[in-house]
Amino acid sequence: MEAAIAQRVQYPSWVDCRKFEGKPLGSLRYSQRVKEDKRFRGLVALAHLQPDRRNDQRRSVSSEVSCSENNSSALLEAGSVHPFDEDLILKRKAEEVKPYLNGRSMYLVGMMGSGKTTVGKLMSKVLGYSFFDCDTLIEQGMNGTSVAEIFELHGESFFRGKETDALKKLSSMYQVVVSTGGGAVIRPINWKYMNKGVSIWLDVPLEALAHRIAAVGTDSRPLLHDESGDAYTVAFKRLSTIWDERGEAYTNANARVSLENIAVKLGYKDVSDLTPTEIAIEAVEQVQSFLEKEETMEIPDGDL
Secondary structure (H helix, E strand, C coil): CHHHHHHHCCCHHHHHHHHHCCCCHHHCCHHHHHHHHHHHHHHHHHHCCCCCCCCHHHHCCCHHHHHHHHCHHHHHHHCCCCCCHHHHHHHHHHHHHHHHHCCCCEEEECCCCCCHHHHHHHHHHHHCCEEEEHHHHHHHHCCCCCHHHHHHHHCHHHHHHHHHHHHHHHCCCCCEEEECCCCHHHCHHHHHHHCCCEEEEEECCHHHHHHHHHHHCCCCCCCCCCCCCCHHHHHHHHHHHHHHHHHHHHCCCCEEEEHHHHHHHHCCCCHHHCCHHHHHHHHHHHHHHHHHHHHHHHCCHHHC
16 A cells, blocks of 8 residues: 555655756756755755764765765755755665664554655665565465455454564564554554564654545545545544554654654755655664664663
Protein backbone atom coordinates (compact mmCIF):
# COMPACT_ATOMS: atom_id res chain seq x y z
CA MET A 1 0.00 0.00 0.00
CA GLU A 2 2.82 2.40 0.79
CA ALA A 3 4.25 1.65 -2.65
CA ALA A 4 0.99 2.79 -4.25
CA ILE A 5 1.29 6.16 -2.55
CA ALA A 6 4.91 6.50 -3.67
CA GLN A 7 4.07 5.70 -7.28
CA ARG A 8 0.82 7.66 -7.66
CA VAL A 9 1.25 10.74 -5.57
CA GLN A 10 4.39 12.66 -4.75
CA TYR A 11 5.08 15.86 -2.90
CA PRO A 12 5.40 18.73 -5.37
CA SER A 13 9.04 19.17 -4.45
CA TRP A 14 9.76 15.49 -5.07
CA VAL A 15 8.63 15.91 -8.65
CA ASP A 16 10.62 19.11 -9.04
CA CYS A 17 13.87 17.41 -8.08
CA ARG A 18 13.43 14.65 -10.60
CA LYS A 19 12.05 16.87 -13.31
CA PHE A 20 15.02 19.21 -13.35
CA GLU A 21 17.80 16.79 -12.44
CA GLY A 22 20.58 16.94 -14.98
CA LYS A 23 19.30 20.11 -16.70
CA PRO A 24 21.36 23.31 -16.82
CA LEU A 25 20.70 25.50 -13.80
CA GLY A 26 19.87 28.40 -16.08
CA SER A 27 16.76 26.59 -17.28
CA LEU A 28 15.17 26.82 -13.84
CA ARG A 29 12.85 29.67 -12.97
CA TYR A 30 14.26 32.20 -10.52
CA SER A 31 11.69 31.22 -7.88
CA GLN A 32 12.74 27.58 -8.11
CA ARG A 33 16.40 28.54 -7.66
CA VAL A 34 15.51 30.57 -4.59
CA LYS A 35 13.60 27.63 -3.14
CA GLU A 36 16.48 25.22 -3.79
CA ASP A 37 18.95 27.69 -2.31
CA LYS A 38 16.82 27.93 0.83
CA ARG A 39 16.53 24.16 1.03
CA PHE A 40 20.28 23.61 0.62
CA ARG A 41 21.14 26.22 3.24
CA GLY A 42 18.79 24.45 5.63
CA LEU A 43 20.32 21.07 4.83
CA VAL A 44 23.86 22.33 5.33
CA ALA A 45 22.85 23.72 8.71
CA LEU A 46 21.08 20.47 9.55
CA ALA A 47 24.10 18.41 8.57
CA HIS A 48 26.29 20.28 11.07
CA LEU A 49 23.85 20.51 13.99
CA GLN A 50 25.18 17.44 15.78
CA PRO A 51 28.53 17.72 17.57
CA ASP A 52 31.12 15.23 16.44
CA ARG A 53 31.33 12.72 19.27
CA ARG A 54 32.72 9.86 17.26
CA ASN A 55 36.21 8.46 17.46
CA ASP A 56 38.64 8.51 14.53
CA GLN A 57 37.31 5.25 13.18
CA ARG A 58 33.75 6.56 13.17
CA ARG A 59 34.79 9.67 11.29
CA SER A 60 35.60 7.72 8.14
CA VAL A 61 33.51 9.04 5.28
CA SER A 62 33.78 8.50 1.55
CA SER A 63 35.96 10.97 -0.36
CA GLU A 64 33.02 11.86 -2.56
CA VAL A 65 31.02 13.10 0.40
CA SER A 66 33.98 14.87 1.93
CA CYS A 67 34.51 16.78 -1.29
CA SER A 68 30.88 17.86 -1.27
CA GLU A 69 31.29 19.32 2.22
CA ASN A 70 34.42 21.24 1.24
CA ASN A 71 32.59 22.74 -1.71
CA SER A 72 29.44 23.70 0.23
CA SER A 73 30.50 27.32 0.82
CA ALA A 74 31.57 27.77 -2.79
CA LEU A 75 28.26 26.41 -4.03
CA LEU A 76 26.29 28.81 -1.85
CA GLU A 77 28.41 31.82 -2.82
CA ALA A 78 28.10 31.05 -6.51
CA GLY A 79 24.39 30.23 -6.28
CA SER A 80 25.08 26.88 -7.89
CA VAL A 81 22.55 24.89 -5.89
CA HIS A 82 21.50 21.53 -7.27
CA PRO A 83 18.65 19.28 -6.12
CA PHE A 84 21.03 16.33 -5.62
CA ASP A 85 23.12 18.03 -2.93
CA GLU A 86 20.84 16.61 -0.23
CA ASP A 87 21.67 13.11 -1.50
CA LEU A 88 25.32 13.67 -0.60
CA ILE A 89 24.34 14.76 2.89
CA LEU A 90 22.26 11.60 3.28
CA LYS A 91 25.22 9.49 2.19
CA ARG A 92 27.47 11.14 4.76
CA LYS A 93 24.91 10.62 7.51
CA ALA A 94 24.59 6.97 6.52
CA GLU A 95 28.35 6.47 6.77
CA GLU A 96 28.35 8.05 10.22
CA VAL A 97 25.60 5.82 11.61
CA LYS A 98 26.90 2.52 10.22
CA PRO A 99 29.37 1.83 13.06
CA TYR A 100 26.59 2.36 15.59
CA LEU A 101 24.13 0.13 13.74
CA ASN A 102 26.61 -2.72 13.40
CA GLY A 103 24.27 -4.53 11.02
CA ARG A 104 21.10 -4.09 13.06
CA SER A 105 17.91 -3.94 11.04
CA MET A 106 15.44 -1.06 11.02
CA TYR A 107 11.64 -1.09 11.10
CA LEU A 108 9.64 1.89 9.90
CA VAL A 109 6.27 2.36 11.59
CA GLY A 110 3.60 4.99 11.10
CA MET A 111 0.10 5.70 9.89
CA MET A 112 -1.03 4.63 6.43
CA GLY A 113 0.34 6.94 3.76
CA SER A 114 3.17 8.27 5.95
CA GLY A 115 5.83 7.38 3.36
CA LYS A 116 7.42 4.39 5.06
CA THR A 117 8.14 2.57 1.80
CA THR A 118 9.57 5.61 0.03
CA VAL A 119 11.80 6.66 2.92
CA GLY A 120 12.74 3.06 3.70
CA LYS A 121 14.02 2.47 0.19
CA LEU A 122 16.20 5.58 0.37
CA MET A 123 17.66 4.51 3.70
CA SER A 124 18.34 0.94 2.59
CA LYS A 125 20.13 2.17 -0.53
CA VAL A 126 22.59 4.48 1.23
CA LEU A 127 23.22 1.95 4.02
CA GLY A 128 23.69 -0.98 1.66
CA TYR A 129 20.80 -2.82 3.34
CA SER A 130 18.07 -4.94 1.77
CA PHE A 131 14.54 -3.51 1.73
CA PHE A 132 11.29 -5.32 2.47
CA ASP A 133 7.71 -4.09 2.47
CA CYS A 134 5.64 -6.13 4.91
CA ASP A 135 2.40 -5.72 2.97
CA THR A 136 4.09 -6.82 -0.25
CA LEU A 137 5.50 -9.93 1.44
CA ILE A 138 2.03 -10.85 2.68
CA GLU A 139 0.53 -10.35 -0.77
CA GLN A 140 3.23 -12.54 -2.33
CA GLY A 141 2.55 -15.22 0.26
CA MET A 142 -1.13 -15.11 -0.71
CA ASN A 143 -0.42 -15.65 -4.42
CA GLY A 144 -0.75 -11.98 -5.28
CA THR A 145 -3.96 -11.29 -3.39
CA SER A 146 -3.99 -7.61 -2.45
CA VAL A 147 -4.21 -6.43 1.14
CA ALA A 148 -7.65 -4.95 0.45
CA GLU A 149 -8.83 -8.31 -0.90
CA ILE A 150 -7.34 -10.17 2.07
CA PHE A 151 -9.31 -7.93 4.42
CA GLU A 152 -12.49 -8.50 2.42
CA LEU A 153 -12.11 -12.27 2.04
CA HIS A 154 -10.53 -13.25 5.35
CA GLY A 155 -10.94 -10.32 7.73
CA GLU A 156 -8.50 -8.07 9.57
CA SER A 157 -7.60 -10.66 12.23
CA PHE A 158 -6.36 -13.06 9.56
CA PHE A 159 -4.27 -10.32 7.98
CA ARG A 160 -2.73 -9.33 11.32
CA GLY A 161 -1.69 -12.92 11.84
CA LYS A 162 0.09 -12.96 8.49
CA GLU A 163 1.71 -9.65 9.38
CA THR A 164 3.10 -11.12 12.61
CA ASP A 165 4.41 -14.16 10.71
CA ALA A 166 6.22 -11.86 8.28
CA LEU A 167 7.80 -9.80 11.05
CA LYS A 168 8.92 -12.95 12.84
CA LYS A 169 10.80 -14.10 9.74
CA LEU A 170 12.26 -10.66 9.09
CA SER A 171 13.46 -10.35 12.69
CA SER A 172 15.91 -13.20 12.12
CA MET A 173 17.63 -11.22 9.36
CA TYR A 174 20.35 -8.60 9.57
CA GLN A 175 20.96 -5.45 7.53
CA VAL A 176 17.38 -5.01 6.35
CA VAL A 177 15.05 -2.01 6.33
CA VAL A 178 11.41 -2.99 6.77
CA SER A 179 8.33 -0.93 5.95
CA THR A 180 5.56 -2.19 8.22
CA GLY A 181 1.80 -1.86 7.85
CA GLY A 182 0.08 0.99 9.65
CA GLY A 183 -1.50 -1.38 12.17
CA ALA A 184 1.57 -3.47 12.95
CA VAL A 185 2.08 -1.54 16.19
CA ILE A 186 -1.14 -2.74 17.83
CA ARG A 187 0.14 -6.26 18.54
CA PRO A 188 2.66 -6.49 21.40
CA ILE A 189 4.22 -9.59 19.81
CA ASN A 190 5.17 -7.47 16.80
CA TRP A 191 7.19 -5.15 19.04
CA LYS A 192 9.05 -8.17 20.36
CA TYR A 193 10.27 -8.86 16.83
CA MET A 194 10.88 -5.23 15.85
CA ASN A 195 12.87 -4.59 19.03
CA LYS A 196 15.54 -6.92 17.67
CA GLY A 197 16.41 -3.98 15.45
CA VAL A 198 15.70 -0.25 15.62
CA SER A 199 12.13 1.02 15.19
CA ILE A 200 11.50 4.41 13.56
CA TRP A 201 8.19 6.25 13.72
CA LEU A 202 7.37 8.56 10.80
CA ASP A 203 5.11 11.10 12.50
CA VAL A 204 3.04 12.91 9.85
CA PRO A 205 0.18 15.35 10.63
CA LEU A 206 -3.24 13.82 9.99
CA GLU A 207 -4.20 16.68 7.67
CA ALA A 208 -1.24 15.89 5.40
CA LEU A 209 -2.06 12.18 5.43
CA ALA A 210 -5.70 12.87 4.55
CA HIS A 211 -4.69 15.05 1.59
CA ARG A 212 -2.31 12.36 0.28
CA ILE A 213 -4.84 9.56 0.58
CA ALA A 214 -7.69 11.65 -0.86
CA ALA A 215 -5.52 12.45 -3.88
CA VAL A 216 -5.21 8.79 -4.87
CA GLY A 217 -8.48 7.43 -3.52
CA THR A 218 -9.20 4.96 -0.74
CA ASP A 219 -9.73 1.76 -2.74
CA SER A 220 -6.38 0.32 -1.63
CA ARG A 221 -7.08 1.23 2.00
CA PRO A 222 -9.33 -1.48 3.47
CA LEU A 223 -10.02 0.54 6.60
CA LEU A 224 -11.18 3.57 4.59
CA HIS A 225 -12.82 2.61 1.31
CA ASP A 226 -16.24 1.56 2.65
CA GLU A 227 -17.27 5.06 3.70
CA SER A 228 -18.92 7.60 1.40
CA GLY A 229 -18.59 11.37 1.13
CA ASP A 230 -15.92 13.91 0.28
CA ALA A 231 -12.61 12.05 -0.04
CA TYR A 232 -10.61 14.36 2.24
CA THR A 233 -13.31 14.54 4.93
CA VAL A 234 -13.78 10.78 4.92
CA ALA A 235 -10.04 10.16 5.09
CA PHE A 236 -9.44 12.68 7.86
CA LYS A 237 -12.35 11.44 9.97
CA ARG A 238 -11.31 7.80 9.71
CA LEU A 239 -7.63 8.60 10.23
CA SER A 240 -8.53 10.49 13.40
CA THR A 241 -10.35 7.42 14.72
CA ILE A 242 -7.42 5.15 13.82
CA TRP A 243 -5.01 7.57 15.48
CA ASP A 244 -7.01 7.43 18.70
CA GLU A 245 -6.61 3.64 18.62
CA ARG A 246 -2.92 3.48 17.65
CA GLY A 247 -1.33 6.81 18.52
CA GLU A 248 0.08 5.74 21.85
CA ALA A 249 1.49 2.53 20.34
CA TYR A 250 3.59 4.50 17.84
CA THR A 251 5.39 6.21 20.72
CA ASN A 252 7.00 2.85 21.57
CA ALA A 253 9.35 3.32 18.62
CA ASN A 254 13.02 3.89 19.39
CA ALA A 255 13.22 6.98 17.18
CA ARG A 256 10.63 9.57 16.17
CA VAL A 257 10.81 11.48 12.90
CA SER A 258 8.46 14.45 13.11
CA LEU A 259 7.77 16.03 9.73
CA GLU A 260 6.53 19.16 11.45
CA ASN A 261 9.86 19.50 13.27
CA ILE A 262 11.83 19.00 10.05
CA ALA A 263 9.75 21.65 8.27
CA VAL A 264 10.41 24.14 11.07
CA LYS A 265 14.12 23.32 11.08
CA LEU A 266 14.43 23.88 7.33
CA GLY A 267 12.15 26.93 7.25
CA TYR A 268 9.24 25.42 5.31
CA LYS A 269 5.65 26.50 5.85
CA ASP A 270 4.17 23.08 5.08
CA VAL A 271 5.35 19.50 5.46
CA SER A 272 4.35 18.89 1.85
CA ASP A 273 7.42 20.90 0.83
CA LEU A 274 9.72 18.27 2.32
CA THR A 275 11.46 15.80 0.02
CA PRO A 276 11.78 12.10 0.88
CA THR A 277 15.55 12.60 1.14
CA GLU A 278 15.18 15.33 3.74
CA ILE A 279 12.95 13.02 5.76
CA ALA A 280 15.45 10.18 5.38
CA ILE A 281 18.27 12.44 6.61
CA GLU A 282 16.28 13.19 9.76
CA ALA A 283 15.49 9.49 10.20
CA VAL A 284 19.18 8.55 10.05
CA GLU A 285 20.04 11.32 12.52
CA GLN A 286 17.36 10.19 14.96
CA VAL A 287 18.54 6.59 14.70
CA GLN A 288 22.10 7.66 15.49
CA SER A 289 20.90 9.76 18.43
CA PHE A 290 19.06 6.74 19.85
CA LEU A 291 22.02 4.41 19.36
CA GLU A 292 24.44 6.87 20.96
CA LYS A 293 22.23 7.10 24.04
CA GLU A 294 21.85 3.33 24.10
CA GLU A 295 25.62 2.91 23.89
CA THR A 296 26.18 5.37 26.75
CA MET A 297 23.69 3.53 28.95
CA GLU A 298 25.50 0.24 28.36
CA ILE A 299 28.88 1.62 29.52
CA PRO A 300 29.51 0.92 33.26
CA ASP A 301 29.77 4.10 35.34
CA GLY A 302 33.38 3.31 36.23
CA ASP A 303 34.38 3.34 32.56
CA LEU A 304 33.06 6.80 31.82
